[in-house]
Amino acid sequence: MKSDIRRQGIMEFLMDAGQAGVDDLALRFGVSKMTVHRDLDELEESGFLRKVRGGASIQPSSLFESDFRYRQKQATEEKQRLAAAAVAMIEPGQTVIIDDGSTAGGIARHLADLRPLTVISNNLAVIQELAGAGGINLIALGGQYSKKFHGFFGLLAEASLKSLRADVAFLSSSAIHGASAFHQDQEVVQAKRLMMVAATHKYLLVDHGKFGRTALHFLTDLSAFDAVLTGRAPEPGVRAVLDAAGVSLMVIEKGS
Template identity: 90%
Template sequence: MKSDGRRQGIMDFLMDAGTASVDDLASRFGVSKMTVHRDLDELEESGFLRKVRGGASIQPSGLFESDFRYRQKQAAEEKQRLAAAAVAMIEPGQTVIIDDGSTAGGIAGRLADLRPLTVISNNLAVIQELAGVGGITLIALGGQYSKKFHGFFGLLTEDMLKSLRADVAFLSSSAIHGASAFHQDQEVVQTKRTMMAVAARKYLLVDHGKFGRTALHFLTDLRAFDTVFTGRELEPQVREALDGAGVSLTVVGNKD
């Protein structure tokens, strides 16, 4: 197997497993451990994984945000409940921003009953899902494409956003610590902040596993959102801290 195919194979395996040891990867792909180390170095440099002692991981950390495809698989049922609750905040005829996050991105497939709508997004999955859909005016934000985040970022993205206005914006975040949202990537942070600045109402959608975590870059105080949606009751001390800070939190429970 050539190096490009093997590295893609490593990523495909990590999408399912989350972590893998060098020994396991060497055995799986029939190469030396030194070759695996070189592959992991290349993938880490490109931002697709992080090397850990004895192997590699695609799971997020304070400095690393996992690949979009991996994030799509995490807490999938909870994210669908959050998306269903979020669309109740939209009225036909409005202009809606959807960010790059896998949680906010789940809204796209639920917009048909609310047409006509204008949708602004830098999320390639959202753009592909809504392209050509009747009753949806789609504004696809350009910029530099990130394979890792499956979206567009940078100065072009931000300049385009600054020329627009929206009724409502739906955002996701990789970590919630205290009453603040954080993210590992500074370009992603800047794009999200610009989305918030051009929207009249702002909602954050985060699965319950994001609470109690932190990441490198401060995104915003949670009070900047009209409501923070999550899919499961939080630990009492976490909920008390949010309530004490004046954060509006909506828990979208499982009806079963």
């Protein structure tokens, strides 16, 4: 098996398993443990996984955000609820920003009933969903494509955002600690901050599992958003911190 095909196979296995040991991977792909270590080193250097004791993981940490494909499979029902609820914040004729996150990205499939709309996004999944859709004026942000985040970032994307204005922006974040949002990647943080500057109204969509996590880079205080949408009420102590900080929290329960 060629190394690039084997590495793709390792990533596909991790998409389902979340993490794996070197011994298991060596047995699965019929190669030596040394070969597996070289594959994992290469994949880690490319930012697709993180090596842990005895193996590798694609699960997030304070320094590592998961691959877009893995995040799409996490808390799917809750993310769908949040996306459906977020549509109530949009009116026909508005300009809407949707970020690279898998949670905010789920809004795209709900926009047909709100046309006409102008949609600005660096999220390739959103761009593919809306490309050619009638009544949707789609503005795809340029920049350097990130396979890991399935979106566009960097100087070109940032320059575009600085020249645009929108009625509403929907963002996601990988970690909520206290009353602040954090993310592991500084380019992603910069893009999200510029989206917030460009929009009159701002909403954060995060599944309940993001609370109590932290990441390397501070994104913003949660009070900067008109509302934070989540699918399950946080623990009382967490809720008290949010209330004290003036955070508008909307809990979108099942059946609501």
